[in-house]
Amino acid sequence: MNRRNFIQTTGLASASLMLPKFLKAQEKNAAINSDKILVIVQLTGGNDGLNTVVPFENDLYYNARPNIAIQKKEALKLTNQLGLNPAMIGFRNLFDEGKMCLINNVGYPDPDRSHFRSMDIWHTASNSNEYKSSGWLGRYLDEQCGDCDQPTQVLEIDDTLSLALKGNNVKGLALKDAKRLYGTTIDPFIHQLSKQPVSGDHHHDNAAYLYKTLAETVSSADYIYKTSKIFQSTATYPNHQFGKSMKTISEFIISGINTKVYYVSLGSFDTHFNQQKRQGVLLQQLSETVEVFMNDIKKNGKADDVLLMTFSEFGRRVQENASNGTDHGTANQIFLFGNSLKKNGIYNAAPNLSDLDDGDLKHSVDFKNVYATLLKKWLNTDEQKILGNKFSYLDFI
Amino acid sequence: MLSENEKIKHLYNRAGFGMTVNDWKTKTNFQQEVDKLFQQKSYQSLQAVTLEEVQEAKDKMKTLAKEDVKDLKQLMKANVFELNNLWLNEMVHSEAQLQEKMALFWHGHFACRSVNPYYDQQYLDIIRKNALGDFKILLKEISFTPAMLQFLNNQQNKKDHPNENFAREVMELFTLGRGNYTEQDVKEAARAFTGYGFDKTGIFKFRTQQHDYGMKNFQGKSGDFSGEDILQFILEKKECAYFITKKIYSFFVNDLVDENIVQQLSIQFYQSNYDIKSLMKTIFSSTWFYDAKNIAAKIKSPVELITGMFRLIPTSFEKDESKIFLQRTLGQVLLNPPNVAGWPGGRSWIDSSSLLFRMRLPQIIYYDKELDIEPKEETPETKMQMQQMQLADGFVKKFASKKLAATSDWSEITTYFSTGSETVNEIISMVLANKPAAAAIKTLKFNTDTSNKEKEIKSAMIHVLSLPDYQLC
Numbered sequence: 017m018n019r020r021n022f023i024q025t026t027g028l029a030s031a032s033l034m035l036p037k038f039l040k041a042q043e044k045n046a047a048i049n050s051d052k053i054l055v056i057v058q059l060t061g062g063n064d065g066l067n068t069v070v071p072f073e074n075d076l077y078y079n080a081r082p083n084i085a086i087q088k089k090e091a092l093k094l095t096n097q098l099g100l101n102p103a104m105i106g107f108r109n110l111f112d113e114g115k116m117c118l119i120n121n122v123g124y125p126d127p128d129r130s131h132f133r134s135m136d137i138w139h140t141a142s143n144s145n146e147y148k149s150s151g152w153l154g155r156y157l158d159e160q161c162g163d164c165d166q167p168t169q170v171l172e173i174d175d176t177l178s179l180a181l182k183g184n185n186v187k188g189l190a191l192k193d194a195k196r197l198y199g200t201t202i203d204p205f206i207h208q209l210s211k212q213p214v215s216g217d218h219h220h221d222n223a224a225y226l227y228k229t230l231a232e233t234v235s236s237a238d239y240i241y242k243t244s245k246i247f248q249s250t251a252t253y254p255n256h257q258f259g260k261s262m263k264t265i266s267e268f269i270i271s272g273i274n275t276k277v278y279y280v281s282l283g284s285f286d287t288h289f290n291q292q293k294r295q296g297v298l299l300q301q302l303s304e305t306v307e308v309f310m311n312d313i314k315k316n317g318k319a320d321d322v323l324l325m326t327f328s329e330f331g332r333r334v335q336e337n338a339s340n341g342t343d344h345g346t347a348n349q350i351f352l353f354g355n356s357l358k359k360n361g362i363y364n365a366a367p368n369l370s371d372l373d374d375g376d377l378k379h380s381v382d383f384k385n386v387y388a389t390l391l392k393k394w395l396n397t398d399e400q401k402i403l404g405n406k407f408s409y410l411d412f413i
Numbered sequence: 414m415l416s417e418n419e420k421i422k423h424l425y426n427r428a429g430f431g432m433t434v435n436d437w438k439t440k441t442n443f444q445q446e447v448d449k450l451f452q453q454k455s456y457q458s459l460q461a462v463t464l465e466e467v468q469e470a471k472d473k474m475k476t477l478a479k480e481d482v483k484d485l486k487q488l489m490k491a492n493v494f495e496l497n498n499l500w501l502n503e504m505v506h507s508e509a510q511l512q513e514k515m516a517l518f519w520h521g522h523f524a525c526r527s528v529n530p531y532y533d534q535q536y537l538d539i540i541r542k543n544a545l546g547d548f549k550i551l552l553k554e555i556s557f558t559p560a561m562l563q564f565l566n567n568q569q570n571k572k573d574h575p576n577e578n579f580a581r582e583v584m585e586l587f588t589l590g591r592g593n594y595t596e597q598d599v600k601e602a603a604r605a606f607t608g609y610g611f612d613k614t615g616i617f618k619f620r621t622q623q624h625d626y627g628m629k630n631f632q633g634k635s636g637d638f639s640g641e642d643i644l645q646f647i648l649e650k651k652e653c654a655y656f657i658t659k660k661i662y663s664f665f666v667n668d669l670v671d672e673n674i675v676q677q678l679s680i681q682f683y684q685s686n687y688d689i690k691s692l693m694k695t696i697f698s699s700t701w702f703y704d705a706k707n708i709a710a711k712i713k714s715p716v717e718l719i720t721g722m723f724r725l726i727p728t729s730f731e732k733d734e735s736k737i738f739l740q741r742t743l744g745q746v747l748l749n750p751p752n753v754a755g756w757p758g759g760r761s762w763i764d765s766s767s768l769l770f771r772m773r774l775p776q777i778i779y780y781d782k783e784l785d786i787e788p789k790e791e792t793p794e795t796k797m798q799m800q801q802m803q804l805a806d807g808f809v810k811k812f813a814s815k816k817l818a819a820t821s822d823w824s825e826i827t828t829y830f831s832t833g834s835e836t837v838n839e840i841i842s843m844v845l846a847n848k849p850a851a852a853a854i855k856t857l858k859f860n861t862d863t864s865n866k867e868k869e870i871k872s873a874m875i876h877v878l879s880l881p882d883y884q885l886c
Contacts, residue, residue: 061792131792136752145581149757167765175786176742177764179751187764196785200769205860205876212852220669222712223847225760226768226881233765286792 052394053269053276055309055324056153057302058178060283062131064295065331065348065377069118069366070099076369081336084291094118098366103300106307107351114360115310116353117412121367122386123347123379127330131286131344134329139180141384141403152387153277154183155402156395160276161186166236171268172279173261181279188279189236192261194268198241201234210234239273246271251312258282258301262309270316276395285328288341302326310353323354323394323413327383333375347379350386352412359412385410415703417443423708424450426846426886427665428697429510431721434825437843447697451545451690454509458538461495464614467531493530496537497740497747498733504720511693515544517716518664519551521755522657523587526748527560528794531615533748536560548657548687549648556583556644559611565753568610570603571623577603580643582753588647590656594632601629606640654683658692665696667710668759674701709847709885712762715743717886718771722878725844726826728778731818738817741788742770768881775878778819779871823871830870837861837873844874849882 071077072088073096091099092108100108110116126144128134133144140148150158157170162185170181170188181188191197201207210231216224247270253259258280265278282302287295306324313322331348347367367377388407391399400406415423420443425432428450432440440446504513519540527533536558543551555561556579562568565579580602584594608624611617629638632646647653658679662670682692696702713721719739722728730736740746744767745756766786776782833839837858841848849857857880862872877883 060790130794132794133752145578147586147752147754149754149761174789176744176766176789178789182761182764190764190766200773205856205879206769206772208856208859209853209881212850212856215850222710222760222885223849223882226712226763226884229763229765229768230772230881233769236765281789283790284792 051276051321052396053278053318053322054390054394055265055278055322056180056280057306057324057326058279058281058283059285059298059302059326059328060135060281061286061328062134062330062332062344063285063298063328063348064287064291064342065328066334066367067291067295067342068101068104068299069094069120069349070101071097071366071369072099073097074369077334080334080369083340084336084342095362098362101296101299103296104303106303106305109307110310110353111361115355115357116351117357117360117363119350119352119363119381119386119410119412120365121347121377121380122327122350122383123330123377124382124384125379127346127376127379129330129344129346131329136179138327138329138383139178141387149182150184151178151180151182152391152402153181153279154179154187156183156277156391156397157181157186157188158183159397159401160395166232166239166274168236168240168273168275170277170279171240171273171275173264174281178279178281188277189233189240191237191240192264194237194241194244194264197237201237206230207234240268243273244268244271247316249312251308251315253308253312254301254304256301259305259308262305263312266309266312266316269313269318269322287332288337288343289339291336291341306353314355319355323352323356323390325353325386325390326351331377334369334372334377335375345376346373347377350383354413357412363410363412381410382407389413415708417441419708420703421446422843423703423846424697425510426721427514427702427711428693429514430504430717431724431886432843433724434829437829447694450511450697451694454512456509456512456542458542459496459499459503459534461492461499461534462530464531467529468613493527493533493748494734494737496530496534497749498736500537500747501716501720501736504716505723512541512544515689515693516541518661519544519555520747521664521750521758522660523555523561524750524753524755525561525564526750527563529560529563529615532558532560532563535615537748543689545690545693548682548689549644551689552587552648553641553644556587556640557609557617559615559617562609562611562617567606570607570609572604572607572625575600575603575607575625579603579609580606583644584647586754588653588656589650590652593650593652593656598631601631601638602640602643604629605631605638605643609640648687651679651683654687655679658682661692662696664758665693666702667707669710671701709845709882711886712759713884713886714756714758714762715740715745716747718743718774718884721886722775722778725878726779726874727822729820731820735817735819738784738788739774741791742786743767763884768884771884772879772881775875778817779821779875781816781819783816826874827867827870831866836866836869837877840870840873840877844877845880845882846886847882849880853880853882 066077067086070086070091072091078085086101090102092102092104093099094111107116124137124144128137128144137144139151141152142148153170157167161169167186167189172178172181172188172190173192174190175192177188177190214224214227218224218228244267247267249263249267253263261280268275282298285295285298313319327350328348330345332342332345337343364381371378384403384407388399388403389409391397391402392409393413421440422432424446425436507513523540525536527536539554539558543554565582566576567579570576570579577599581599585591604625608620610620626637628635631638631643634646659670659675662675678692678695681695685691744762750756770786777784830836830839857876860876861869863869
C-alpha cells in the first residue's frame, strides 16, 4: 500500500491508534468523504439486451423476434435508431438529464453460456479458460486495504457475500440490514468472543484469522449501524427488495460510511418463457429505483461522487425461442449513471445484427476494459495488480 | 507429543468426518485405528433415480404446460438433491469414513456438475468406488463418464470442429497442472479425444465418424494416438504424481505444503503405480502428520462442518431440503461445485457473513432459533433444473425467516458427560481439535447454563460448537 492509500483508508494513522474503534471509524470518514463511490447493480440471470435497448429501425431485429420484439412506437427513443424498453422511463429521464452512459455490446472472448460459469468470469475478471478463486472487487480490497481493521470499504447488500467481493486476503462485508447485523453481533457470547485479544499471527494461524475476522465483523457492524443512523432518507423508494436495498445504500453513502464500492443484485432475468411481462417488471424495478436513488443522492449533495453501473452475466440469443422467450447468449450492454460522466448518452455502436457468431452477438468491448477504467480512473487504484494484465481505458469518465 | 487419544481425534478429523460418542468409547488404540481405516469394507452404490425415471421426467417436461404440482413432486424423486442427501448420510453414518472423505476430495478434484441426475449418480459411483483404489483407473473412468464429457463439452469435440475444453482441463486441473504441457499439447490431445461421447442411456460411445485418426504430436511423441494413449502418456509423467500428491497433502494435512514431504510422497505414489491406498496409509502412519503445526490447521469445509456435528449429535430434519439449505447458505453444495476447478477451500470459506452464520448454526439447529438468512438465488441452467430449483427456492424462501425444525438425540452426549465435574473442559478436549485461548474458555464458562447437569452439558456443547475454534480440524 502506498502512503496516499494508507492515509485514505486509515485516516490519521498515528493519532488514530490511540482512539477507540468507533471514533477511529469516524475519523476515517473525514479522510474518505471526498472520495469516489461506485455502486454495482448485478442483473442476475442474463438480461435480454436487445429488448432493453431496442434497435427499432432494424428489420433483422424484427425478423428474429416476430412475437416478442418491442415495437417502434412503444420504445422510449434515445436516438433515431435506439430506444429503451417501455418499462424504463426512469432511465430515459436520466438519459435526458445527461446522466446516463450506455456502453453497447460488452462481453469477452470465447463466451460461456452457463449462468454460473459466465457470472464466475465476470466476478473474477478471468479469461474464459482460467479459474480464479478471488473476485475483482475483493482484490481491490486486498490492494486498498491490506491490513484494515474493518472490511467496510466494499459492501454487498445481501445476506451472503458474492465471489466478486472476496479477495485473496481481505473480504468485503455482506449485510441486508444494518440493525439486524448489529443485533446478531451484540449477542453476548459472540460479542465477548470478539473482544478477546487475538494471539498468534493471523497470516499463518487459522485460529487467529478466524478471531480477527470475528473482531472485524463485530466492529464493522457496530460502525455501520451507528454511523448509518446519521441520515434517514426521506425519498420514496419503491416497495420491493431492490428498492429497499438501494435506499440502504443511499443512507450509507449520505451518512458518510467509508465504503467505496456497493454491490447489489436484482433478478432473475432468465426469461426462457413469456419474456415480455417478466422482463418488463424487472426493468421497471431497476429503472424506477435507480432514478429515485440518483435524485436522492443529488438532493443530498453527493451527485458528483457516485457512479452506478449495471451488468448482467450475458445477453440472450438474437432469435426468440418457441416459448415467447429467449435463450442464453453472449454480449450485452452496460449502463453507467452519474454526474461525472465524461461521455454521456450512447458510448459506442449498437451490436451488428448482420454479423453474428452462430446466432449470437460478437462483443466489441471487453468488460475488463470497463473494470480497468473504473478501477483506475474512478477508484484511483493500481488496476493492473487487480486485473493481472494491462487493459486499455475507455473514456466515459 | 500427542496422546494416543489426541492422535485418534486428529486422524478422525482428517481421514473421516470427526468422531462419534461411540468412537470415543471404543476407539482407544491408535495403531489399530489406522489399520482399521484401510480394512476392506463392502461397497454400496447410492441410487436415487433410475434411467427410466429421468427419461420419463424429461418427456413430461416437453408436454408440461403449466406447473402441475403432481408432476413436480414426481420430478423431485428424480432429483440430484436426493443423491446429495444419500451421500451426506453416508458421510455421517458410514463405517467407511476414509472412503467417503476421499470421495469428497475427488469430488473437488474432478469437479463436475450435471443437469442429469442419472449421470450424476454414475459420476458419484466412480469417485466413491475408486476413492482408495488405482488412480489410473479412476482417471480413465471419470474422463469417460457422461457427466464429465458433457460438463467439459466433449460431445461437441469432433474431427472437423475440435473442442479443446476437455483436453485442457484434464491436463490443467486433473493431472499435470499448469506449466507441464504446452498449448500445442492441448490441441493435439483434443484431437485424440474427438468422437468420445455418450448416448442417451448414459453409456460411453466412441463415434468413429467423428474421431480424428490422423497423426498427433503430443509431448514429443508422434503417432495416431487415441484418448487412452494420451491419458497413458500423462500418467507416465512424474509431474502427474506430484500434482495429485500435493493436492492430497493440502486437503488432508495442511494448506501450507511441506515441499520435501510432498516430493517423497509423490515418488512413492509414482513407484506404487498410483496406488491411492498406500499413499494415504503412509500419510496417516507418519509421525509428521501428527506434528503440532498440522493440528487444527485446516478450516472445515461446510460439508465437513455439518457432517461432523451430525456425527456428534444425531440429528434429523422434518424436511431433507433443510440439509440442502444449509449447504447452500454455507457455500458448498454436494454435486454442485462452482466450476471444474472445484471449491477453492481454506480461508475462502470464511467471510464475515459465513463466519457469523457458522457460529449461529448450533443454536439454529439445537435451540430451534430462527434462520434469518437467505442464500443467493441461483439461476438454473436448464428446464429440468429449473423445475427442480423452483421447489428448492420455494423452500429456501419459505424457510429463510423460519426454523429448520430439527430433532436431535442428546442421550449419548448427556450420558457420556454425566459423571464429570469439569463439563466445559471435558467437552473441549473431546470436540475441539485444539484447546482455545484462555479468554474463550472463560467466555464459554460464563455463558453456560448450569441450572442442572443436563442443561449444562447441552449448553456447554452448543457453545463449544459455536466457537471459531470449532471451525478448525
